[in-house]
Amino acid sequence: MSKTLFDKIWDQHVVDTIKEGPQVLYIDKHLIHEVTSPQAFNELKERSIPIFRPNQIVATADHNTPTINQHLPIKDKLSKNQLEQLSKNCSDNNITLYELGHKYNGIVHVMAPELGITQPGMTMVCGDSHTSTHGAFGAIAFGIGTSQVAQVFASQCLLLKKPKSLRVTVNGKLKKGVLPKDVILYIISKLGTNSGTGYFCEYAGNVFENMSMEGRMTVCNMSIEMGARGGMIAPDETTFNYIKDRQFAPKGTDFDKKVAYWKTLPSDIDAVFDQEYIFDAEDIGPMVTYGTNPGMGIKITETIPKENNSSFKKSLEYMNFEAGSSLIDKQINYVFIGSCTNSRIEDFRVAANFIKGKQKAENVTAWLVPGSKQVEAQIIEEGLKEIFDNAGFELRQPGCSACLAMNDDKIPKGEYCVSTSNRNFEGRQGQGSRTILASPLVAAATAVEGKIIDITKQLN
Amino acid sequence: MEKFTKITSKAVPLAIENIDTDQIIPARFLKATDKKGFGDNVFRDWRFDKNGNTNTAFSLNNSLYSGSILIAGDNFGCGSSREHAAWALVGYGFKVIVSSFFADIFKGNALNNGLLPLQVSPSFLTILMDTIHKKPETEILVDLEKQIISIADTNLFETFEIDPYKKTCMINGYDDIDYLLSKKEMIEAFETQRK
Numbered sequence: 001m002s003k004t005l006f007d008k009i010w011d012q013h014v015v016d017t018i019k020e021g022p023q024v025l026y027i028d029k030h031l032i033h034e035v036t037s038p039q040a041f042n043e044l045k046e047r048s049i050p051i052f053r054p055n056q057i058v059a060t061a062d063h064n065t066p067t068i069n070q071h072l073p074i075k076d077k078l079s080k081n082q083l084e085q086l087s088k089n090c091s092d093n094n095i096t097l098y099e100l101g102h103k104y105n106g107i108v109h110v111m112a113p114e115l116g117i118t119q120p121g122m123t124m125v126c127g128d129s130h131t132s133t134h135g136a137f138g139a140i141a142f143g144i145g146t147s148q149v150a151q152v153f154a155s156q157c158l159l160l161k162k163p164k165s166l167r168v169t170v171n172g173k174l175k176k177g178v179l180p181k182d183v184i185l186y187i188i189s190k191l192g193t194n195s196g197t198g199y200f201c202e203y204a205g206n207v208f209e210n211m212s213m214e215g216r217m218t219v220c221n222m223s224i225e226m227g228a229r230g231g232m233i234a235p236d237e238t239t240f241n242y243i244k245d246r247q248f249a250p251k252g253t254d255f256d257k258k259v260a261y262w263k264t265l266p267s268d269i270d271a272v273f274d275q276e277y278i279f280d281a282e283d284i285g286p287m288v289t290y291g292t293n294p295g296m297g298i299k300i301t302e303t304i305p306k307e308n309n310s311s312f313k314k315s316l317e318y319m320n321f322e323a324g325s326s327l328i329d330k331q332i333n334y335v336f337i338g339s340c341t342n343s344r345i346e347d348f349r350v351a352a353n354f355i356k357g358k359q360k361a362e363n364v365t366a367w368l369v370p371g372s373k374q375v376e377a378q379i380i381e382e383g384l385k386e387i388f389d390n391a392g393f394e395l396r397q398p399g400c401s402a403c404l405a406m407n408d409d410k411i412p413k414g415e416y417c418v419s420t421s422n423r424n425f426e427g428r429q430g431q432g433s434r435t436i437l438a439s440p441l442v443a444a445a446t447a448v449e450g451k452i453i454d455i456t457k458q459l460n
Numbered sequence: 461m462e463k464f465t466k467i468t469s470k471a472v473p474l475a476i477e478n479i480d481t482d483q484i485i486p487a488r489f490l491k492a493t494d495k496k497g498f499g500d501n502v503f504r505d506w507r508f509d510k511n512g513n514t515n516t517a518f519s520l521n522n523s524l525y526s527g528s529i530l531i532a533g534d535n536f537g538c539g540s541s542r543e544h545a546a547w548a549l550v551g552y553g554f555k556v557i558v559s560s561f562f563a564d565i566f567k568g569n570a571l572n573n574g575l576l577p578l579q580v581s582p583s584f585l586t587i588l589m590d591t592i593h594k595k596p597e598t599e600i601l602v603d604l605e606k607q608i609i610s611i612a613d614t615n616l617f618e619t620f621e622i623d624p625y626k627k628t629c630m631i632n633g634y635d636d637i638d639y640l641l642s643k644k645e646m647i648e649a650f651e652t653q654r655k
Contacts, residue, residue, distance in 0.1 A: 015650045016643060021625030024643055026650055036542065038493035049641070064491060078491035085493050129541040129565060143565055145543035147572035147635065155640035157647055161623065163564075193478055194535040197564050227538065229564050293478050293538070311477040311533065404487040404540075413510060425482040425539060427505050 002268040004165050005234050006200045009140045009265065013123045015157060022159040028122040030056055030152045031108050032095075034086040035063045035406070036127030040150035041089040051093045053156045058117055059090050059097040062107045064406045067369050067396035070100055079407065104247075106372020106398045109133040109340035113217060114374055116246025120235035120262040125152060130340045130422065131230075132223040136216035137243070138235035138265050140200070143224065163229060164274040166199035167267075170207040172281030177459040179350065180215035181342060181420065181439035183207060184222045185287035189297035191277060196228030199275060202267060203233050207281050213242040214346045221341045222422050225294035234266035286455050288327050289424045289437040291315040296424070300328065300442065300454055318426055319434050320414075327436070327452045334417035335366040335447040336429070339403035342420035342440050343371030345378045351444040352384040360392035361450025367409060368393055369401040393447070405430045418446040462574045463633040466603040467555055468612070470527030473592045474519055479532055480539035481566060485548040487540075498544050499551020520552075524596040528555040531588050535559075537566025537577075546573045556602050558609065560585045571626050572635060578602065578609060584618045587611075604630060 003011070015024040037059070044051065051057070064079045074080040083100065090097035098104040104111060109130055112118045120138035125131060127149045134141035144158065151158055168187055201223050208216060216233045223231030240259050243249045250258045285299035292315040298304065304316070306323040316323060337343070337351055348370065360366055368388060370376040376398055379385050385395050402409040403421035405428070411417040413432030420443050421428075424435035438446070445455050489501045506518050514521050530549070536559040537545065546569040549557065555575065560582045562570075570577045580588070591598050591611055599612035604627065610617035622630075629635065640647075 015647055018625055021623065024640065024647070026647070035490050039495050039543075042494065043637075047637070049637070052644075052647075076491075082491050082493055127541060127543075129539065143541035145541055145546070145565060145569035145572060147543060147569065151636050151640055154637050155644065155647055156651075157640050157643070159625070159636045159639065193538055194561060194563070197535075197561070224539075224565075227535075227563060293480070309477075310475070314476065404482075406487045406490060423480075423482070423539060425480045427486055428482050431486070431505055431510050 002271040004267040004271045004273065005138060005202055005232060005265055006140060006165055007271070009121055009123065010162060022161045024157050025123060025160050026157055027125050027152050028056065029058065029117060029124040031112055031124065031126035031131070032057060032059045032149065033063055033108050033126070033128065034061050034082045036146050037089065037149055038082065038085050039146045040153055043150040044153050049154050051095070051153050054094045056156060057095045058112065059086060059095055060105055060108050060111050061086055061100050063400045063404065065100050065399040066407050067367070067399050067401045067409055070397045103373050106374065107340045107343060107400055109217070109221065110343060110371030110375065113137065113213070114246070114372060116243050116249030119243060119249070119258070120239060121265055125158065129224045130221050132228070133217050133221040133340055135220040135223065135230050135232035136213060137239055138232055138262065140230060140232070142230040163200045164198055166196060166201045166228065166275045167273040168201055168203050169205040169276070169278045170203070170281055171205040172207065174207060174281045174284060177286050177441060177455050178284050179439040179441055180211055180218040182284055182287045184219045185289065185294070185297045185437060186284045187279065188222065188226045188295050189287065190279070191226050191295070193225060193293050193295040194227040196223065196226040199228050201228040201231045202273070203231060208233050209236065212346060213238060214344045217344070218341055222294065225422060235262045286439060286442050288442065288452065289435070290319060290321050290327060292318055292424055292426050294422065294424060294437060297437070300452070301456060328454050330416070330452045331363065332416050332418050332436070332446050332451055333363050333365060334411050334415055335364055335443050336369070336402040336417055336419040336421065337440050337443050338367065338369030338371070338401050339421035340371065340400070341422045343369060343375065345375055347420065347440040348375070348379050348384050349382070350440045352387045354441060354444040355391045355393065355448060356387050358391055358448045360447050363450045364447050366393050366447040367396055367402055369396045369409070370398045372398050402429050404428060405433070418443050418452065461633045461635050464555065464574055464576060464604055464630045466601070466605065467528060468599050468601045469529050470525070470597060471529035471531050471588070471592050471600045472519055472525040472527060473589050474530060474532045475589050477533035478535045478538055481537055481542050481545040482539055484537070484545040485542065490542060490544055495547045497551065498548035499553070502548040502552040525592070528553055529600050529602065530554050530557045531585070531592060532557060532559045534561045534582070536562050537570070538563040541565045543569040543573070546570045546575055550575050558585070558588060571630065574630065574633070576602065576604065576630065578620050580609060580618050580620060587616060
């Protein structure tokens, strides 16, 4: 029988099936961080259950870390305690940890792929909904709750019902200035925030085939924003070339063997999906969001739609926007380039390319936060930091930062922030903050102009 | 995990769609390393303003409404995977969340904490919301064994779906770890066979 990419990987990881119930799914890699793991460690400790496979777990500190002066002791007591607990839990249980200051430290979904930990055909989980990022490599990767973190600690398995399959196909040629972020924001704006719930999504079509690995990660990252627990893209030469020679990638003949296996993974030509959506690349433009969920997005050239629904109205009221209006020329005082969606080297290249020779607008506070120590080092090595410095921007140290504002990087009440992150929920970037999601290009342009501009005019 | 069979309770209406887990428990409260205390901050930024003043318009602060059942708008629990959202709702005293649709990860997290995510049809949700708004003292009955939700003193009811395995877990207070540990030999055999 024909199988999808998802079917092939899932079926190979099923340990057992409960009659009329869930399946026991084996997990190859378990990524953990400081916020969603402590209660799981406690749970096992209280029940005297050992960690079953510590060598299949990799930890990093990211959600709650400062993005300046990382060499100094952390001032916030609770944050400090959480990070210390992670270090202790990892050392007590022989788990590899890339803690603050380590050369491999970074946002969990930036760190694992760049080290070659993420590989096609794997099952991967993390107590973080953006674990879908790793699906860019043709892996089954999804976010889990802390009870499930404890389950994987105890057994390297999870009890799950196999989700339904969904395929989103985008074919054609993307217009100038349309980045992977715009593609996924466009898809979510068309499908809404819950059309993917209960499904695992495969992205197909030449738009994704032609995308870099980093672009694919941006797309898969936001799968959860349409409700899909995971997103994935078939592994191909782009994938293999990206993985080759990375720190934890298989080497020599092992690598060749793996590639031969990875080549068997793409969905069979006649594989059937439970749901399909098809979009035309030509229809996509640079995107911005105007509301309080990622599905509330428009092309930068469009106006905010009119909807007679109380939740919609509540959302616009929070954002202080009016239906029927345009976001162009809206003054913006905060810009954030970072997060597990857009904090990789290509994102900073895009930003630097636009910013070069220009100056940051005086009204704008801009935070450029690399996804990892390795990205930070590359930004410096490629001379991008100099471009940012000369233009009046501040390059900070790696972490999740203003994406969820757990640390001090908070947007003040009532202020708008054009952000390359993944969620524009109420208060997501700080109490009362108003988030406008966009690509690194739109964010960079906003920072230079001090307002939202029609980027398509500048490019043509 | 606490056992769950049936409850009869008044309900709190929250007629907002797409309630994300950032609203249920904002990120700044995720610094704790145990599961306790999150209930105090459930829906923090809707219940209180930045200066800590109570927002009396918000239904959880409205003395007319009480009970361990929350009736919420479509697509409840979307966004972040934080199980702290389930801990916060349980900590506040909720035992059942009724909605016409639940986000995937939240649903699993709720079930793993003895909190029943009860999905009803959009039309029954409207009936529930209207009933509670008009008559806040109305009691709602939830029977997990029979998989029925009904409105007291009326003949209005609906059956609901739940995974049979999860139903057994809820009724008996079992969690998945117990089950998975019982499969250890099978898991080890699976590992050996894959090598």
